[in-house]
Amino acid sequence: MTVEQAGIDKGAIIGEQRGEAKTLLRQLTRKFGPDCAERYRERVEAANIKQLDAWLDNILTAESPETVFH
Template identity: 40%
Template sequence: MAFVRERALRDEISLLNDAKREEAQRILQRLLTKRFGDLPEWAIPKLESANAKQLERWTDEILVVDSLDDLFKY
Protein backbone atom coordinates (compact mmCIF):
# COMPACT_ATOMS: atom_id res chain seq x y z
CA MET A 1 0.00 0.00 0.00
CA ALA A 2 2.84 2.43 0.82
CA PHE A 3 4.34 1.75 -2.61
CA VAL A 4 1.07 2.72 -4.30
CA ARG A 5 0.86 5.95 -2.29
CA GLU A 6 4.48 6.82 -3.05
CA ARG A 7 3.93 6.21 -6.76
CA ALA A 8 0.77 8.33 -6.73
CA LEU A 9 2.67 11.17 -5.04
CA ARG A 10 5.45 10.97 -7.63
CA ASP A 11 2.87 11.04 -10.42
CA GLU A 12 1.17 14.06 -8.87
CA ILE A 13 4.48 15.91 -8.49
CA SER A 14 5.34 15.11 -12.08
CA LEU A 15 1.99 16.44 -13.28
CA LEU A 16 2.42 19.62 -11.24
CA ASN A 17 5.93 20.17 -12.61
CA ASP A 18 4.65 19.67 -16.17
CA ALA A 19 1.84 22.15 -15.55
CA LYS A 20 4.29 24.72 -14.15
CA ARG A 21 6.59 24.31 -17.15
CA GLU A 22 3.70 24.66 -19.59
CA GLU A 23 2.50 27.81 -17.82
CA ALA A 24 6.02 29.29 -17.87
CA GLN A 25 6.26 28.49 -21.59
CA ARG A 26 2.89 30.11 -22.28
CA ILE A 27 3.78 33.27 -20.34
CA LEU A 28 7.19 33.56 -21.99
CA GLN A 29 5.63 33.14 -25.43
CA ARG A 30 3.18 35.96 -24.68
CA LEU A 31 5.98 38.22 -23.45
CA LEU A 32 8.12 37.46 -26.48
CA THR A 33 5.24 38.26 -28.81
CA LYS A 34 4.67 41.58 -27.06
CA ARG A 35 8.38 42.43 -27.20
CA PHE A 36 9.31 41.17 -30.68
CA GLY A 37 6.00 40.75 -32.52
CA ASP A 38 4.83 37.54 -34.14
CA LEU A 39 7.30 34.76 -33.43
CA PRO A 40 9.02 33.02 -36.33
CA GLU A 41 8.18 29.35 -36.89
CA TRP A 42 11.56 28.21 -35.59
CA ALA A 43 10.97 29.81 -32.17
CA ILE A 44 7.89 27.80 -31.18
CA PRO A 45 9.61 24.38 -31.09
CA LYS A 46 12.44 25.90 -29.03
CA LEU A 47 9.95 27.12 -26.46
CA GLU A 48 7.99 23.86 -26.45
CA SER A 49 11.06 21.69 -25.94
CA ALA A 50 12.75 23.86 -23.30
CA ASN A 51 12.92 22.66 -19.73
CA ALA A 52 11.85 24.82 -16.78
CA LYS A 53 15.39 26.09 -16.10
CA GLN A 54 15.83 27.20 -19.70
CA LEU A 55 12.47 28.97 -19.73
CA GLU A 56 13.44 30.75 -16.52
CA ARG A 57 16.79 31.81 -18.01
CA TRP A 58 15.11 33.21 -21.12
CA THR A 59 12.50 35.02 -19.02
CA ASP A 60 15.29 36.63 -16.99
CA GLU A 61 16.98 37.90 -20.17
CA ILE A 62 13.96 39.07 -22.18
CA LEU A 63 14.34 42.73 -21.21
CA VAL A 64 18.05 43.02 -21.94
CA VAL A 65 18.43 41.28 -25.30
CA ASP A 66 17.96 43.02 -28.63
CA SER A 67 16.58 40.08 -30.62
CA LEU A 68 15.18 36.56 -30.39
CA ASP A 69 18.47 35.25 -31.77
CA ASP A 70 20.29 36.88 -28.87
CA LEU A 71 17.79 35.53 -26.36
CA PHE A 72 18.05 31.96 -27.54
CA LYS A 73 21.84 32.03 -27.15
CA TYR A 74 21.33 31.92 -23.38
Protein backbone atom coordinates in the same frame (compact mmCIF):
# COMPACT_ATOMS: atom_id res chain seq x y z
CA MET B 1 6.94 8.35 -2.17
CA THR B 2 3.82 6.70 -3.44
CA VAL B 3 3.02 6.20 -7.10
CA GLU B 4 0.14 8.62 -6.66
CA GLN B 5 2.42 11.31 -5.18
CA ALA B 6 4.96 10.78 -7.96
CA GLY B 7 2.19 11.39 -10.49
CA ILE B 8 1.09 14.53 -8.71
CA ASP B 9 4.68 15.82 -8.60
CA LYS B 10 5.20 15.09 -12.29
CA GLY B 11 1.96 16.86 -13.14
CA ALA B 12 3.06 19.90 -11.15
CA ILE B 13 6.37 20.05 -13.02
CA ILE B 14 4.64 19.74 -16.38
CA GLY B 15 2.17 22.46 -15.40
CA GLU B 16 4.97 24.79 -14.35
CA GLN B 17 6.86 24.17 -17.60
CA ARG B 18 3.76 24.84 -19.70
CA GLY B 19 3.02 28.04 -17.78
CA GLU B 20 6.54 29.37 -18.23
CA ALA B 21 6.52 28.45 -21.92
CA LYS B 22 3.19 30.26 -22.37
CA THR B 23 4.58 33.33 -20.61
CA LEU B 24 7.72 33.39 -22.71
CA LEU B 25 5.75 33.02 -25.94
CA ARG B 26 3.50 35.88 -24.88
CA GLN B 27 6.50 38.06 -24.09
CA LEU B 28 8.12 37.23 -27.44
CA THR B 29 4.89 38.23 -29.18
CA ARG B 30 4.61 41.51 -27.28
CA LYS B 31 8.26 42.46 -27.74
CA PHE B 32 9.08 41.16 -31.22
CA GLY B 33 5.72 40.39 -32.88
CA PRO B 34 3.57 37.30 -33.45
CA ASP B 35 5.82 35.83 -36.15
CA CYS B 36 8.65 35.65 -33.64
CA ALA B 37 6.68 33.56 -31.16
CA GLU B 38 5.65 31.14 -33.87
CA ARG B 39 9.22 30.83 -35.13
CA TYR B 40 10.43 29.77 -31.66
CA ARG B 41 7.30 27.94 -30.39
CA GLU B 42 8.64 24.40 -30.82
CA ARG B 43 11.92 25.22 -29.09
CA VAL B 44 10.19 26.98 -26.21
CA GLU B 45 7.63 24.21 -25.66
CA ALA B 46 10.38 21.55 -25.59
CA ALA B 47 12.57 23.39 -23.08
CA ASN B 48 12.98 22.42 -19.44
CA ILE B 49 12.24 24.80 -16.57
CA LYS B 50 15.86 25.77 -16.00
CA GLN B 51 16.24 26.85 -19.63
CA LEU B 52 12.90 28.66 -19.64
CA ASP B 53 13.91 30.58 -16.51
CA ALA B 54 17.10 31.73 -18.22
CA TRP B 55 15.21 32.82 -21.35
CA LEU B 56 12.59 34.64 -19.26
CA ASP B 57 15.42 36.58 -17.62
CA ASN B 58 17.10 37.28 -20.97
CA ILE B 59 13.99 38.71 -22.61
CA LEU B 60 13.98 41.62 -20.20
CA THR B 61 17.06 43.13 -21.82
CA ALA B 62 17.08 41.42 -25.22
CA GLU B 63 17.37 43.62 -28.27
CA SER B 64 16.56 40.77 -30.66
CA PRO B 65 15.00 37.31 -30.39
CA GLU B 66 18.41 35.73 -30.94
CA THR B 67 19.74 37.34 -27.75
CA VAL B 68 16.91 35.75 -25.75
CA PHE B 69 18.08 32.26 -26.70
CA HIS B 70 21.87 32.55 -26.45
